[in-house]
Amino acid sequence: MDFNFTEEQDMVRDGLSRLVREQYDWETRRKAIASPAGWRPEIWAQLAELGILGMPFSEADGGFGGGAVDAMVIMEEFGKGLVVEPFVPTVVCAGGFLKHAGTAAQKEEHIGAIVSGSAVFAFAYAEPKGRFDYADLETTAKKDGAGYVINGHKAVVIGAPWAGHLIVTARTGGARRDRGGVSVFVLAKDTPGVTTRDYVTVDGRRASEVYFENVAVGADALIGAEGEGLALIELVTDEAIAALCAEACGAMKVAHAMTVEYSRQRKQFGVPIGSFQVIQHRLVDMYTAYETAVSLTYLATLRLGADERERKRAVSAAKVGVGQSARLIGQEAVQIHGGNGVTDEYAVGHYFKRLTIFDSEFGNVDHHLKRHVALA
Amino acid sequence: MNLDFTPEEQAFRDEVRAFIAENHPKELADFGMREDMTREQMVAWHKILGKKGWSVPAWPVEYGGTGWTPTQRYIWSEENARANTFMPLPFGVSMVGPVIYTFGSEEQKARHLPGIRSGEVWWCQGYSEPGAGSDLANLKTTAVRDGDHYIINGQKTWTTLAQHADWGFFLCRTDPTAKPQEGISFILIDMKTPGVEVKPIKLLDGSYEVNETWLTDVRVPVENLVGEENKGWTYAKFLLAHERTGIAGVARSKRGIEKLRAIAAKEIANGEPLITDFDFARKISQLEIDLAALEITELRTLAGEQAGKGPGPESSILKIKGTEIQQRLTELTLEAVGHYGAPYMGGVSNDNGANAHPVGPDYATHAAATYFNMRKTSIYGGSNEIQRNIIAKMILGL
Numbered sequence: 001m002d003f004n005f006t007e008e009q010d011m012v013r014d015g016l017s018r019l020v021r022e023q024y025d026w027e028t029r030r031k032a033i034a035s036p037a038g039w040r041p042e043i044w045a046q047l048a049e050l051g052i053l054g055m056p057f058s059e060a061d062g063g064f065g066g067g068a069v070d071a072m073v074i075m076e077e078f079g080k081g082l083v084v085e086p087f088v089p090t091v092v093c094a095g096g097f098l099k100h101a102g103t104a105a106q107k108e109e110h111i112g113a114i115v116s117g118s119a120v121f122a123f124a125y126a127e128p129k130g131r132f133d134y135a136d137l138e139t140t141a142k143k144d145g146a147g148y149v150i151n152g153h154k155a156v157v158i159g160a161p162w163a164g165h166l167i168v169t170a171r172t173g174g175a176r177r178d179r180g181g182v183s184v185f186v187l188a189k190d191t192p193g194v195t196t197r198d199y200v201t202v203d204g205r206r207a208s209e210v211y212f213e214n215v216a217v218g219a220d221a222l223i224g225a226e227g228e229g230l231a232l233i234e235l236v237t238d239e240a241i242a243a244l245c246a247e248a249c250g251a252m253k254v255a256h257a258m259t260v261e262y263s264r265q266r267k268q269f270g271v272p273i274g275s276f277q278v279i280q281h282r283l284v285d286m287y288t289a290y291e292t293a294v295s296l297t298y299l300a301t302l303r304l305g306a307d308e309r310e311r312k313r314a315v316s317a318a319k320v321g322v323g324q325s326a327r328l329i330g331q332e333a334v335q336i337h338g339g340n341g342v343t344d345e346y347a348v349g350h351y352f353k354r355l356t357i358f359d360s361e362f363g364n365v366d367h368h369l370k371r372h373v374a375l376a
Numbered sequence: 377m378n379l380d381f382t383p384e385e386q387a388f389r390d391e392v393r394a395f396i397a398e399n400h401p402k403e404l405a406d407f408g409m410r411e412d413m414t415r416e417q418m419v420a421w422h423k424i425l426g427k428k429g430w431s432v433p434a435w436p437v438e439y440g441g442t443g444w445t446p447t448q449r450y451i452w453s454e455e456n457a458r459a460n461t462f463m464p465l466p467f468g469v470s471m472v473g474p475v476i477y478t479f480g481s482e483e484q485k486a487r488h489l490p491g492i493r494s495g496e497v498w499w500c501q502g503y504s505e506p507g508a509g510s511d512l513a514n515l516k517t518t519a520v521r522d523g524d525h526y527i528i529n530g531q532k533t534w535t536t537l538a539q540h541a542d543w544g545f546f547l548c549r550t551d552p553t554a555k556p557q558e559g560i561s562f563i564l565i566d567m568k569t570p571g572v573e574v575k576p577i578k579l580l581d582g583s584y585e586v587n588e589t590w591l592t593d594v595r596v597p598v599e600n601l602v603g604e605e606n607k608g609w610t611y612a613k614f615l616l617a618h619e620r621t622g623i624a625g626v627a628r629s630k631r632g633i634e635k636l637r638a639i640a641a642k643e644i645a646n647g648e649p650l651i652t653d654f655d656f657a658r659k660i661s662q663l664e665i666d667l668a669a670l671e672i673t674e675l676r677t678l679a680g681e682q683a684g685k686g687p688g689p690e691s692s693i694l695k696i697k698g699t700e701i702q703q704r705l706t707e708l709t710l711e712a713v714g715h716y717g718a719p720y721m722g723g724v725s726n727d728n729g730a731n732a733h734p735v736g737p738d739y740a741t742h743a744a745a746t747y748f749n750m751r752k753t754s755i756y757g758g759s760n761e762i763q764r765n766i767i768a769k770m771i772l773g774l
């Protein structure tokens with residue numbers, strides 16, 4: 001057992017921490033997310049230059065040979081700055097599908113472009129009636145000659161307005177909710193028949209409803225074996241959950257630190273509110289919630305390579321525990337900031353919003369508690 | 377960063393597991409409650425470990441510690457919990473021992489450390505008083521210098537298992553004019569000294585575990601003062617931080633959850649095993665998740681300690697979360713046994729109101745008593761509210 005970070009990981013953290021501090025200050029972020037684009041491609045280019053976008057890929061695939069712990073380090077720093085650029089959809093999700101199951105040609109085409117920052121992906125898996133079940137798909141991909149024709153509607157596809165490519169899940173066989181018959185495809189967003197409705201999310205990101213109307217793709221769009229995509233989706237989304245948990249830890253750390261600082265400055269009844277025991281104990285409970293969230297994030301991250309049952313149990317444990325901590329810390333941070341906590345001006349409310357939406361991504365607390373029970 | 381055991385650590389686990397299997401007295405694994413055990417039974421494993429050199433793993437090697445890494449100590453706890461061993465009590469090993477080897481004189485080390493290691497000498501803790509609980513510095517017991525002795529007067533309470541104790545470590549006021557924290561001294565008392573009187577306090581589970589300790593004109597040689605006079609508060613706080621590191625009880629709680637699952641598999645609710653009831657299974661999963669978080673948090677703390685940071689205020693988190701989990705575990709176990717939580721089985725040997733023969737399933741016998749007993753855990757060792765005060769002050773800087 002070892003809880004130390006490598007020198008390289010410390011360097012990555014320091015580099016990213018500097019970038020977030022110097023170029024992701026609150027006013028700059030506020031303007032960027034309100035701009036028409038909603039993100040900053042120049043930040044993305046710097047992440048490529050720093051080697052961040054190539055970190056989780058093997059050297060053989062053109063990356064820097066990092067792993068899940070590197071992704072954790074990166075995501076924690078993103079969480080601290082509420083970075084909106086689409087690292088999880090592009091590097092963790094699309095990158096994950098490609099590295100685990102991509103053909104040589106698919107890797108050749110896409111991984112280099114991800115590493116260099118020239119390709120941005122979104123992961124279209126959720127559906128209006130599918131909730132958190134990756135197999136509950138109305139989207140279909142029907143065999144048509146050598147290729148497929150895709151029809152369906154994907155919901156709240158994070159980062160899709162910025163993406164040039166999509167990873168799409170669709171049913172190629174079996175009945176709705178069957179484990180078999182689920183397939184994964186990669187395609188350009190400008191493939192004929194793909195339309196989007198783009199919008200802003202409450203946590204400052206961009207997303208789309210994505211509609212597929214008789215979208216014809218070649219056989220080379222399929223990632224992995226036809227009809228056997230569910231296990232792959234579960235693996236990649238578990239990796240995404242570990243990364244999101246690390247992001248949430250970064251956000252919780254800052255939200256807590258802001259609240260402690262506020263309680264030192266803010267005076268009522270002639271004294272700082274942080275001198276009141278009722279406030280102190282709530283700040284301590286937030287601190288404890290943060291520390292246990294970090295521990296569960298380590299657990300999930302370090303178990304991503306374990307056998308399927310152990311991996312799923314660890315990841316679900318983290319999504320439950322981190323989700324509960326995120327809820328507590330977000331709400332308490334706002335409460336202790338008093339009226340200021342519910343203003344748009346104070347940063348704390350924006351951390352609260354990101355921590356709130358985190359819960360629903362890739363399955364909320366209830367969903368993962370059920371999965372944990374099922375794997376007992 | 378990884379959670380895997382190295383081949384050396386796997387070999388260590390095998391060695392520990394084999395040693396326990398060969399040496400741990402079988403009858404000790406089956407006690408439901410500590411109060412049914414004799415003094416000899418309670419120290420049996422301690423004495424075996426003392427001979428092996430494994431009774432004080434966390435101590436510095438020069439005083440008899442094993443020099444184990446945090447991972448080895450983790451393996452040690454896991455394997456002991458797995459075999460349900462009765463581990464050495466903390467009063468000597470985790471409390472006064474570290475104070476003596478850190479602040480004590482060479483004579484005190486030579487006199488007291490061997491008996492703590494071997495399990496021959498039983499220690500008890502004289503901290504709390506009727507008027508000094510969370511506000512420990514308000515203690516009134518006095519030690520007045522008289523030549524080469526202190527004359528000690530006062531009343532201590534919640535003295536755990538003092539009925540067996542050979543020695544006690546006591547906080548006494550040596551300077552009544554100083555600020556509360558500055559006039560306290562840390563004094564070792566031979567419990568056979570005239571004027572020391574131990575009176576039992578019966579607890580709500582029916583057990584006899586704690587005592588009132590009355591001290592009336594007790595003459596103690598001045599060489600039993602540890603460290604400097606009036607510096608006792610510093611040593612007391614040091615001791616409490618040490619006490620908290622082992623207090624999480626992760627390995628035992630893991631075993632408790634296994635037992636709870638086994639009980640819930642046997643209990644029938646609505647015609648099906650209770651374990652298949654989602655509401656109940658969900659509570660077990662939530663407990664397991666919280667325990668997993670605590671386990672990694674403890675390992676991170678141990679790794680930090682090895683990096684030279686020593687047990688600090690972070691150990692307060694372990695105390696709070698560890699005791700909350702222990703309590704929820706006993707609460708769920710009581711819920712699991714349903715009606716058979718009610719029959720009173722405590723104090724079979726010494727209480728006229730008890731049922732002589734167990735009714736209901738074996739696993740239900742101690743469920744309520746254990747639940748009642750474990751309410752103490754969020755109160756002792758510095759209540760969980762005091763732990764929050766410590767974190768607020770020492771970590772959050774409030």
